[in-house]
Amino acid sequence: MKSNYKIKLLQNSIGKYSYAIFILLLFFISCDQEKGYELELPSHFPTPNIPADNSLTINRINLGKKLFFDPMLSKDTTVSCASCHFPTQAFSDTLPLSRGIHRNLGKRNAPSLLNVAFVPQLFRDGGVPNLEIQVISPLENPNEMGFKLRDAAERLSENDLYQKMSKSAYQREFSPYVLVRALAAYQRTLIGGNSRYDLFQFQNQKDQLSEGEQRGRQLFFNQKTNCSSCHEGVLFTNFAFENNGLHETYKDVGRAGVTMKQLDKFKFRVPSLRNVELTAPYMHDGSFANLEAVIEHYNQGGKQHLQQNPLIRPLYLTEREKADLVAFLKSLTHQN
Ligand code: HEC
Ligand code: HEC
Known part of the structure; x- marks a missing residue:
């Protein structure tokens, strides 16, 4: 009788705690989503510089990936980043000089973006200091996407999915801040060292x-x-x-x-x-x-x-x- 009582007591307390355990589990699962993303680097590769305000998380990378392939980033909705950086060509272009909106011709050949995380000064002339700032250049170049960063962010912020992804990635509404950081985060994961x-x-x-x-x-x-x-x-x-x-x-x-x-x-x-x-x-x-x-x-x-x-x-x-x-x-x- 006495031991039965003890078992009952134990069951009760598990019952009582199970709610707390459930909450705790939920907490860990949601933490897991926000947990830093570990780059898969070959052991002989250097470690890339990642800015403190844009550490890698799965949510940020997924948002950046979606943006990279989205032609809505260009003024006339015909050109995405991937239009000149083909995944099958190590994210480079097959044309000598890239063509943007209205098939406008650019002045340089689009380089590969595989391992771009390691490039200290971007562009063939080294004119751009980091991947976040780089995003503005193709967006606003009239021969590439021809769209102001502000206008592109405004267009995409009308999309519910982008709003949702933005909030889980950067805890804020979709904005130029989010747009440039997510694209940079995605590009830092493009690593190839297994030749x-x-x-x-x-x-x-x-x-x-x-x-x-x-x-x-x-x-x-x-x-x-x-x-x-x-x-x-x-x-x-x-x-x-x-x-x-x-x-x-x-x-x-x-x-x-x-x-x-x-x-x-x-x-x-x-x-x-x-x-x-x-x-x-x-x-x-x-x-x-x-x-x-x-x-x-x-x-x-x-x-x-x-x-x-x-x-x-x-x-x-x-x-x-x-x-x-x-x-x-x-x-x-x-x-x-
Ligand atoms: C003095 C430095 C230097 C030396 C030495 C050199 N390269 Fe280059 N290489 C460059 C530069 C700079 C470029 C880019 C030029 C440009 O963009 O117009 C380049 C471009 C290339 C490219 C084109 C890559 C691309 O994606 O467009 C290849 C391939 C290449 N070099 C191979 C070689 C080989 C093979 C040798 C030896 C025979 C060599 N390079 C020697 C500086 C050098
Ligand atoms: C119309 C073609 C075109 C589009 C669209 C385009 N790019 Fe590029 N991209 C280029 C060309 C050309 C260069 C080389 C520019 C230079 O060196 O002056 C380049 C260079 C880059 C570089 C620098 C790489 C390095 O090694 O220095 C990055 C990063 C990049 N692009 C990312 C993007 C992203 C992100 C987008 C979408 C927001 C994008 N590009 C859209 C053509 C394009």
Whole structure:
């Protein structure tokens, strides 16, 4: 009788507490949604800078992803970020120069956004300091989306789903503040570091590269070509601004447009070569259609422009060496 009573008491108290436990569980589940999102970084990659006021959460990333693919961001609702940054091309464009609303032609080739989180100064001239500020540029550029940030935010704030997503991501109504941060958050998750080269170099899987690719790798990291003097390190770029002798005369002043320095004229950011197989056409103006043409350019030692970096000089490569270099570059493609 007595023990029965005890059991009853126990059951009662569980009953009493179960409500509290349920509330606690709910609390943890909702916390879980707001919990910081851990970027999946390959162990040999650096850690990206993430601004304190835009830490990553699932809700922010999901909102940014929806915005990235939404043509409602452009004035005439025909162009989204993905219209020039194709997911299948490592988020680059297939056209030499991108076309925006009314098929207006831009002045540069759209670069890949894979691993954009690591780029210290954005754009080929390094003119934009971070991904949040960057958003304003394609939005307001008349040759891209041609829409004021304020107007785009106002249009989207009329959408109930965006309002709902905005409140759960940033605890506030949809606004320019939310628009730029969510897009930046999404882009920071575009990371690719699982190429065959990565498996070969960092996971010791020596069968990942063919003999030709391994010969190409040796050429690439060798003073015979100097490629890795500029395309260095794990991201295959030192992020410097250089002239690689692309043209005899340039239409675009490049870095000098930002710094106003004579010395920076016709210099462009050294691009990462990760996923370069997918990012044709090449260079700031898309002037080379394929990697064979790029290698031929370097083999000839560039066009001998006055600003050309002296590391670019005739290489006297054999046909086999050229093919090996191309093969190596194609081993840098991220695999899912
Ligand atoms: C009409 C084509 C077009 C559209 C639309 C477009 N972009 Fe771009 N994007 C470009 C071009 C071209 C560049 C290179 C500009 C330069 O370097 O001067 C670029 C550069 C960038 C960069 C810098 C990358 C780097 O490595 O420096 C980021 C980030 C970016 N775009 C994100 C976006 C986002 C986000 C959107 C949507 C809000 C967007 N783009 C819409 C064409 C486009
Ligand atoms: C002096 C520094 C320097 C050296 C050395 C160098 N590059 Fe480059 N590379 C650049 C710059 C700068 C660009 C971008 C130029 C532009 O945008 O017009 C570039 C662009 C490229 C591109 C085009 C990438 C894209 O997405 O458009 C490829 C491919 C490339 N280089 C491969 C190589 C190879 C292979 C070698 C060695 C044979 C090499 N580079 C040597 C500075 C260099």
